[in-house]
Amino acid sequence: MKDVKVLGSGCKRCYATETMVRDAAAKLGIDIKVEKVTDYAEIARFGIASTPGIVIDGKVVHAGGLPKEDALEKWLQA
C-alpha cells in the first residue's frame, strides 16, 4: 500500500490532482491511501513553494500545477 499525500489548501487544481492520483492508481491496480494535506504549516514542512504538491511514501515528487499523467503513473509504480 502506497501512502500518497496531496498538498494544497483547497484550490481547484488541488482537487483535480487528487482525482488524477486516484484515477491513475485505479488504472494501474495499485493500492493506495490518499491523504489531503490542507494545513499551511504542514504543507510548508515538505519544503515546497507551490501547490498542488504530491508526496509518495514520504518523498516529494511534484509541486506546482497539475502533474503529467505518464509521470504520475511512473511515480506510483516506482
Add this chain to the structure above:
Amino acid sequence: MTFETLAAREGGPKRADFWRWIAGLGVVLVLWGVVYSQLIPVSEWLVSLLPVDRSSHRGQALAFFFYDTPKVILLLTLIVFAMGIVRSYFSAERTRAALVGKREGLANVMAAGLGVLTPFCSCSAVPLFIGFVSAGIPLGVTFSFLIAAPMVNEVALGLLFGLVGWKVALTYLGFGLGVAIVAGWVIGRLRLEGWLQDWVKDIQTVGGMTIPEEQLTFIDRIKLGIEAVKDIVGRVWIWIIAGIAVGGLIHGYVPAELMVRIMGADAWWSVPAAVAMGIPMYTNAAGVIPIVEALLEKGAALGTTLAFMMSVIALSFPEMIILRKVLTLRLIAVFIGVVGTGILAVGFLFNMLFG
C-alpha cells in the same frame, strides 16, 4: 534550437506527432491573424444591424464594445498561450533556489524579474511565501516577488500593448518592476521579520529543497500553453466583458472636458484619489485595462491612470486576506503603505514628465 533538434528530442514514433502539433499550431496562428484582421468590418456590420444611429452616443458605445471584446479576447489568448510556454521553463522551487543566498538589492531585482516569469497563482501565495521565507530568503526579497508577480503579468502587459500601445506597456513594465524592487528593498531595510505570524516563524524546512526535474517535451509545453489559455481566459473573460462595457460607457457618454478636469495632469489630487479608489476594487488586469484605454482616450493623465491600474491590481483586499494568514496586521499596513507610496510616486512622476 531548431525545430529539427526539438523534433529529434521527441524521438521515435512521437516525431510524427511533433510535426502534427507544429502544423496544427501554424494553422491556428494563421486563422488567428485572419480573424483579427476582420474585426473592424465585422463590428461595424454588427452595429449596422442594430436599430441605432452609428454616430449617436449609443452607437459609439456599441461599436466600441463589439470591436474591443473579440479583440481583447484574441490578444489575450495569444499572449497567455505564449507565456504559458515560457513559464513552463520556470518553477517556484527553481526560483527559490536561485534567490537563496543572494545579497539583498541584487536579490530584489532578481525576485521582481522572476516574479514576472514564474508560474504563480494567488492560491499558491501562502505556500510560496512560507517556502521562500523558511528557506532563508529575506522578507523584503520575498515581497519583491509577491508584488511583481500579480502586478506585472502577461495579461496586463499584453493588453496594454494591444489596446494602448507599446510605449505605455514598456513604461508599465519598467515602473511596475521598479515599484516591486524598491518597495521590497524598503520593507527589507525595516527589518520586520518579527512581524510575521508566530507559527510562520517556527517553521523549519529543509532549505531550498529541489524536486527531481520533470522532463517536458516541446509538445508538453504547447499543451501547458493551451492549459493556461483554458484556465486564464476561461476565468477572466467575464471581467473583460465587464471592463469593456464600462469602457464603452466612458467612451460613449463621459465628456472629455469632465475627464480632463477630474483625471487630467493638472488635478494633482487625482493621483492619491486614484490609488485610494483602486484598493477596494477587485478586478484583474483584464478587466481594468479596457477602462484604462477609455480613460486615456478621453484625456485622463497617463500617470493618474497608471496609478489607478497598479493600485487595482497590486493592492487588493482578497490578496491581503490570503496574506493575513502569514502576516500580522501591522505588516500588512506597512506593505500597503510602502507599495502605495511607490505607486503614488509613479503617478506623480509620469504626470510631471508627460503631463
